[in-house]
């Protein structure tokens with residue numbers, strides 16, 4: 001039956017499938033439909049966009065190539081890290097003062113907005129808002145992070161600077177002696193959140209189709225005709241939310257970002273004693289390494305630990321070994337705690353590490369390029385896509401509508417992407433050795 005809820009048989013290697021709420025089971029598209037909007041991609045961005053449009057009374061068809069949450073959204077670390085890597089002043093230089101002012105304001109409220117959405121739509125996704133520790137792994141990172149904190153605190157962010165023993169008390173790790181505690185940070189079960197948005201969208205009448213890869217988008221009078229293997233949908237507007245899983249459907253879109261991979265492992269549940277010394281208080285942590293170590297608990301107090309990787313199979317080019325080394329480096333007290341699962345997923349990294357909102361043709365929008373910061377920002381993007389699609393003026397949105405531009409050396413970067421993770425790890429290690437003098 002279309003759009004009902006049932007258990008699901010998703011990939012066993014991705015830990016989140018073991019603890020997720022049941023999947024909404026959706027038919028694949030057959031036959032011809034018409035709608036006000038077509039959303040392509042069933043991750044956090046697509047489901048949040050479909051939800052927002054349906055809630056406004058529009059008729060929405062969402063088409064997902066595989067299953068809801070198949071992409072990064074069902075594989076994510078699920079950490080809500082609610083600021084950018086740039087200061088508000090740097091954003092102003094990059095985007096212009098007006099856009100930056102709207103983006104900074106939206107960003108400051110983005111974590112609360114996500115947790116409010118979760119409560120408002122009654123989404124069960126093991127959400128906890130206990131704070132995010134952003135830790136510096138080197139002297140240089142400490143300086144950058146210090147400047148970042150000063151600028152964001154001045155803009156109104158709730159950030160506390162931690163030094164020395166304070167960092168160890170907050171994280172249980174002696175690998176860092178400088179960090180920022182972002183009180184608004186937290187974590188979610190990312191697959192359950194995506195399914196929750198999907199279920200809420202269904203509740204408002206959106207039609208969601210799985211196993212329906214979109215093969216073509218062509219002009220149809222004043223609107224667009226979007227075709228899958230066994231069906232087609234016609235609508236005045238199409239919204240692409242395919243992020244790191246973007247294919248060649250819309251020419252040039254895949255070339256607007258660098259394809260990267262993030263990988264994670266899940267340990268066995270930690271004992272009560274270990275929980276007192278590893279991320280006490282269930283804060284999340286991510287650090288300043290090029291390879292970006294990040295960690296958090298799941299609902300059963302397994303530790304989820306991640307870094308950048310080479311392919312969706314976490315073990316490629318020593319990925320799992322690097323994860324285990326990172327885990328030992330940050331939390332040596334874990335000793336031989338067993339690892340239950342490891343997996344990876346694709347992310348879309350833009351040259352400035354900021355998401356893009358494109359309008360490549362009249363009636364076509366695309367929101368992507370979260371650069372590894374998608375948990376809160378996909379919702380910000382989803383709401384922005386809804387407002388833009390419903391006619392809001394561009395100068396009221398937190399993202400500028402930018403022209404699609406091919407990133408420099410895209411072809412070479414795509415070919416070399418799997419090597420980025422081992423190379424980044426090596427450079428991080430050199431930073432640490434240089435720091436030690």
Ligand SMILES: Cc1cc2nc3c(=O)[nH]c(=O)nc-3n(C[C@H](O)[C@H](O)[C@H](O)COP(=O)(O)OP(=O)(O)OC[C@H]3O[C@@H](n4cnc5c(N)ncnc54)[C@H](O)[C@@H]3O)c2cc1C
Nearest residue numbers: 041043044045065071072073076077079214345373374375
């Ligand atoms: C391992 C990992 C850890 C991460 N950790 C964090 C974290 O801790 N915090 C954080 O903020 N961010 C994190 N991220 C990033 C974050 O998860 C992503 O930014 C976010 O999930 C992107 O959501 P999305 O909906 O835009 O894209 P996705 O979830 O990737 O969804 C895109 C969807 O489009 C579909 N699709 C593609 N082409 C077609 C087509 N032709 N037709 C139909 N459907 C199509 C795909 O099947 C896919 O389901 C992590 C990512 C990974 C992989």
